[in-house]
Amino acid sequence: MVSAFFYGTLMHPEILKRVIGNDGSQLQMCPALLLDYTRHQVKNEDYPGILPYSQSRAMFDHDLKSEENSVRGSLVTGLSDEDVRLLDVFEGNQYTRELVSVYPLGPLANIRDIPPIEMKSLVPTTPPQIPILSELGNPVEAATYVWCISSSELRAQLWTFEEFVKLNAWKWIGSGSTDNKDYDEVDRRRAMEGIIDARS
Numbered sequence: 001m002v003s004a005f006f007y008g009t010l011m012h013p014e015i016l017k018r019v020i021g022n023d024g025s026q027l028q029m030c031p032a033l034l035l036d037y038t039r040h041q042v043k044n045e046d047y048p049g050i051l052p053y054s055q056s057r058a059m060f061d062h063d064l065k066s067e068e069n070s071v072r073g074s075l076v077t078g079l080s081d082e083d084v085r086l087l088d089v090f091e092g093n094q095y096t097r098e099l100v101s102v103y104p105l106g107p108l109a110n111i112r113d114i115p116p117i118e119m120k121s122l123v124p125t126t127p128p129q130i131p132i133l134s135e136l137g138n139p140v141e142a143a144t145y146v147w148c149i150s151s152s153e154l155r156a157q158l159w160t161f162e163e164f165v166k167l168n169a170w171k172w173i174g175s176g177s178t179d180n181k182d183y184d185e186v187d188r189r190r191a192m193e194g195i196i197d198a199r200s
């Protein structure tokens with residue numbers, strides 16, 4: 001089984017389950033932190049990309065604080081090789097899957113045990129301050145998707161999950177996702193291979 005760190009749309013369990021095409025009952029999730037990376041809005045899109053701060057620093061006219069050059073996201077464990085293959089399709093050629101070290105910020109919980117009301121606010125409106133490095137505990141190795149094409153396609157503005165949930169998540173879940181072209185390729189790939197979509 002594979003562990004992954006998600007920092008954008010896939011932090012939402014319903015979007016993750018839509019992409020992998022199953023109910024996610026084998027998955028566990030907790031908040032986690034990736035240090036020394038920045039998360040940027042992709043131009044003209046709802047989703048973000050991350051870059052090592054060593055690469056993105058030139059995009060800013062000042063040195064970033066620790067809260068800004070760290071990425072809060074979700075650590076997900078229990079992904080199958082098939083899940084990862086579909087995630088690779090979903091992410092496309094804008095990203096490369098890389099191994100990183102992330103710091104869990106809470107206990108793992110089964111995705112099916114997350115109450116629906118919490119799915120609308122998976123990251124606190126005012127998250128607790130990032131602990132100092134010595135208080136973070138042991139890091140966990142996980143796969144994540146790092147932006148791999150020109151940084152000119154990213155806005156310097158930092159992307160936040162809170163804003164995505166508030167303004168754009170409706171386009172990705174439920175009836176609002178019917179015409180979302182970002183699902184087209186992964187849906188087509190599952191259909192070609194006869195994988196039963198959990199929605200049917």
